[in-house]
Amino acid sequence: xxxxxxxxxxLLTQAGYLNEEILQxxxxxxxxxxxxVDFLIQANYLTEDVIAQVAASTSLLxxxxxGSMHIPQEVRxxxxxxxxxxxxxxxxxxxxxxxxIAIDDPLNxxxxxxxxxxxxxxxxxxxxxxxxxxxxxKEFYRDLTVPADAAGLxxxxxxxxxIRLVQQMLTDAFKMRASDIHIxxxxxxxxxxxxxxxxxxxxxxxxxxxxxxxxxxPQSDEHHHEHxxxxxAPGRPNPDEHRRQAD
Numbered sequence: 464x465x466x467x468x469x470x471x472x473x474l475l476t477q478a479g480y481l482n483e484e485i486l487q488x489x490x491x492x493x494x495x496x497x498x499x500v501d502f503l504i505q506a507n508y509l510t511e512d513v514i515a516q517v518a519a520s521t522s523l524l525x526x527x528x529x530g531s532m533h534i535p536q537e538v539r540x541x542x543x544x545x546x547x548x549x550x551x552x553x554x555x556x557x558x559x560x561x562x563x564i565a566i567d568d569p570l571n572x573x574x575x576x577x578x579x580x581x582x583x584x585x586x587x588x589x590x591x592x593x594x595x596x597x598x599x600x601k602e603f604y605r606d607l608t609v610p611a612d613a614a615g616l617x618x619x620x621x622x623x624x625x626i627r628l629v630q631q632m633l634t635d636a637f638k639m640r641a642s643d644i645h646i647x648x649x650x651x652x653x654x655x656x657x658x659x660x661x662x663x664x665x666x667x668x669x670x671x672x673x674x675x676x677x678x679x680x681p682q683s684d685e686h687h688h689e690h691x692x693x694x695x696a697p698g699r700p701n702p703d704e705h706r707r708q709a710d
Contacts, residue, residue, distance in 0.1 A: 464498050464593065466571035471500060471518065478517050480509060511592035515567070519590035522569040529553060529565050529591035529599060543635050544604040545655075545667045546581055550574045553591070553599045561585035567596040577664050581639045581657075628669065635666070 465471050475481045485508055486499075493502035503509040519526045534555055541554040541562055552574065556563040562584050566574055569590050579586040632655060636644050641657035648654075655667040 464501055465514075466568050466573075468498060468500055470570060471514070474517050474521055475509065475514070480513055480517070511594055515590050515592050518569050522588075522590070524569055525589050527555065527565055527589045527591050529555070529595035534599075534603075539603045541584075542582060543639075545631075545635055546578070547600060547604045549666050550578050551596050551600065552578060553596060553603070555589065561587050563587045563589060565589045565591040565596065565599075567591055567593045577659075577662070580659055580662070581664060581666070583640060639666075 472481065472486070476483075476486075481503070485503075489499055489502050489506065489508070492506075493499060500509065500514070504511065504514075515526050532555055534553070538554050538557055541557060542552060542564075546552065550571075550573075551567055553565045554562050555565050562582065564578065564586050566588055567590070568574065569588060575588065632644055632646075635641075636657050639657055639659055641659050643658035643663075645656040645658070645663065646653060647656065649668075653669040654665060655669065656663045656665050658664075
């Protein structure tokens with residue numbers, strides 16, 4: 464839930480909201496897969512408001528009530544859905560010089576360093592609660608990814624979600640002024656990274672099922688013969704054509 468949980472716990476302890484007795488109890492009671500901070504919130508030892516205040520104070524950032532804000536459509540569109548979800552970032556205002564972005568984890572240094580570069584804008588950060596950011600992400604950017612079981616993925620139109628995904632990646636890469644797009648199959652997902660200003664930045668993940676080949680109806684021998692061979696770049700000499708002319 465939070466990128467640097469151990470440091471956050473230390474800050475909350477220094478601020479007087481936690482002590483070693485509470486932490487020992489929480490560690491003994493939480494499930495193996497549950498984050499410690501999540502358990503402390505569930506057990507009413509912490510609130511999201513307290514976490515936001517402490518993290519913001521350490522980062523010298525203001526806290527905003529994101530849930531009560533009216534955010535115009537043009538401000539929402541200052542960030543792509545991919546970046547909004549990747550960095551849990553909600554634009555809240557734009558004065559023409561800088562964009563004010565609400566985040567729920569100011570201890571995440573990747574967000575602070577990478578987001579201004581990827582957006583190509585000066586960014587002023589504010590802090591909101593995790594729930595408030597999650598609510599606005601669902602409200603503004605809920606159509607982020609192509610589900611693994613999307614209609615048409617396994618049917619006759621199985622390439623449609625992939626085509627849409629590639630088109631979106633190209634559009635986002637252009638907006639971010641990325642020089643490279645890296646599509647990397649991992650164990651359980653596809654990782655998408657863009658190279659921006661020489662740095663590779665992860666911008667999205669997708670179901671690994673999208674990388675699996677789709678079976679097509681067999682083509683006739685004539686059709687196969689016409690298209691056999693390696694593809695070559697447009698405008699460059701085709702060595703196969705040169706050999707045919709020589710023969």
